[in-house]
Amino acid sequence: MSSPPRAGSSRGRLSATDVVDAAVGILQDFGMGDLSMRRVASVLGVQASALYWHVPDKQTLLARVADRIVAEAEEAVRHRGIADLAGRAEVAEAALLRHRDGADVVLSALALGLGGLGLHALLTEAAPTPEEGERALALLLGGVSLRQQRAQAEALGVRVGPDVQRHRTDPL
Known part of the structure; x- marks a missing residue:
């Protein structure tokens, strides 16, 4: 388990960055299924209500986590x-893969x-047409x-079916 972020800044106040840092760690x-406002609050050592000063709801929190993931790709590009x-898709893929459920978080946002809108821009700006960017x-x-x-699934010991094994092009 990654170490929990410090709760608050040097003045002892909780910041939006602290909240997103804790969410990224969780x-x-x-994984995304266990990312909740209560869990973030617990990691930060505060009541869940303290988080709502910084993010109005879980969807916004996920969007900020998505933006953090996408920012890695934007910076590398x-x-x-x-x-x-x-090239941009390859860099974005690496950024998504560095984060558990990274693609799902960005997709839902x-x-x-x-x-996650930065990922959309990153790809559509480089594509010959907007449609090709959307497809990418x-x-x-x-x-x-x-x-x-x-x-x-494999890490949990779930046996993947023969169709997955037969069509897999790269090892996981």
């Missing part, structure tokens, strides 16, 4: 000067229009989500 350790769609985004999120779900 996501990494337990800027730092490396990657302009082509394939994008579906609600609350977060859907393929990226779907493909990473599929890989992450299979890996988690």
